[in-house]
Amino acid sequence: MMKRKPLFLYSLLCSLLWACVLAPSLSLAAEQATVAKQPWSFRGIFGSFDKASLRRGYEVYDQVCASCHSLRFLHYRDLETLGYSRAQIAALAARLEVEDGPNDEGEMFSRAALPSDRFVAPFANDEAARTANLGALPPDLSLIVAQLAGKGGADFIYALLTGYSEPPESFELTPGLSYNKVFKGNAIAMPAPLFEDMIAYSDGEKASVERMARDVAQFLAWASDPSLEQRKRIGLRVVIFLTLFFVVAFLYKRRVWARVR
């Protein structure tokens, strides 16, 4: 009867190997310079976002990236998770205008944005966005970390934002584009967006390029996956519960089968 177990385990292993190792390997495309792994606080089983960093990341998005990139799946009210008060959020939203209507007279009108509104996009449509950016479309950033998961996700965003430099001698850069060591083809239509001390963080942290890149990358990781913390918290409880349940079921099964063995 020794034969049964290895057989069972072996086939389980085969299928697991297929499901876990081979299937995801399909998303690996050819890459530029390697993307270094960053010590994100949201990695790992107990990982969670660094709230202060998220708030700074929002400030970077708001003051720098928002002039070109939309964040259309987020609402201003979502900022409550970052620790902003309702009054602060109402004030943040009110800086922007949205079109509403029609009113009783049938006219469209514009009003200040409310916490229940989606983040206001910088351009009316993709065509306008392209026209302002050398024909390249600045992608919506709500899911950018999930979309770039194959290239490294938040690690890639950090590498991209800190990856600008003068092109090497041999490289022929199309006028208007910038050289970036991790972007595909190395010529990107997004001009280097971050400069030393370009913004003043409200918590007084020094706005170095690395600091800003790290904060905004974490902010975008949160925007892509806002349920991460709740998911890990519930997941831990589920796994612990199932493990205890397993012990009980195991003892029960042994007692039942003791009668016939």
Add this chain to the structure above:
Amino acid sequence: MSKNPPPLFRNPVVRWLDERLPLFSMLRKEYIDYPTPRNVNYFWSFGAIATLMLLLMIATGLMLAMQYTPHVDMAFSSVQRIMRDVNYGWLLRTIHMNGASMFFFAVYIHLYRGMYYGSYKKPRELLWILGVLIFLLMMATAFTGYVLPWGQMSYWAATVITNLFSAIPWIGEDIVQFLWGGFSVDNPTLNRFFVLHFLLPFVIVAVVVLHVAALHVPGSNNPDGIEVKSKRDTLPFHPYITSKDSLALIVFGIGYAVIVFYAPNYLNHPDNAIPANPLSTPEHIVPEWYFLPFYAILRAIPNKLLGVIALFGGVAILFFLPFLDRSKVRSCRYRPLYRWFLWLFVVDAVFLGWLGSKPAEEPYILWARLATAYYFGFFLVITPVLGIVERPRPLPVSISEPVLKTASRPRAS
């Protein structure tokens, strides 16, 4: 199959109901008393796991469907709304999304169990055929479901797969337009895929009921592949098999929970987080992992029509397995040669899956052709020939004998 009179229930309401509609007697007969061979191993738990997966998919799917909008302009954002704004919507969706993978994983093991222990042979041919039918329906369900979130992979998978039908001579183009409800994958396509995705799981439930009914006529097969001879060979389903299945289910559940809570996008293609865009074709269009072996078979064949025939033939050939295998011995435990060819078949199928994830270029195409040749050769040549030429090892006299004997003997080697 006991000949006792139907058991009396003590609860008066249950008794009243049961005398008029013997549902409780039926459940008792099929799920409590059902005599199961005492030597079944954990491979036999995957049927129960698959059944529960089906019910879980229906439960989560119904709740998703209450929030989802099947329209090309709104499908993607309605899924984002589920993920961000619906209470526990992210949980429902990650359970459903990864549930499809776990469901296929369970069914692949279930299917392979049937092959290894010869569960498809007389008198269980119809049972097997119903199983393959469920597998086909699952494929259709998963394919239509994958299109619903309307990401880049959704859209392009729908385009590539529906286009396969254009290979059919003369009427191919008309069939494709009929499937699309127009001249390209568009709103009518999404709408009908949603309807089909909603409907098919309930068709699967119906076929599962037939599958189980067909199982309970001859009873379960077992690792020795021999008939049940006496009552000593079997144990009642409850508590023996239920306690064993629960254990398997919990272990399966732990693996599932780890994926859902800690790696919810691990099996997902990142491109499906990009909204569908008919003007931009992704670099590599790849299906979900559970379709990869069949995708590799399709691409291994240079002629489009023959490729499509091979793709569907790869699934359809499973229907004929009971008639291709002429060996009287069921279990591979007593088939010293066939066993190795069957293991090689598993390796071949996994290899095909890996090849399916690679771009269609050399050397992968050559490898895929060889692997495809073995895939069909296994069914069409090896299985029938070995059924005749192989000399099986002697079968045990009965299920209870070897089991009881080894138990009472001091441990040997």
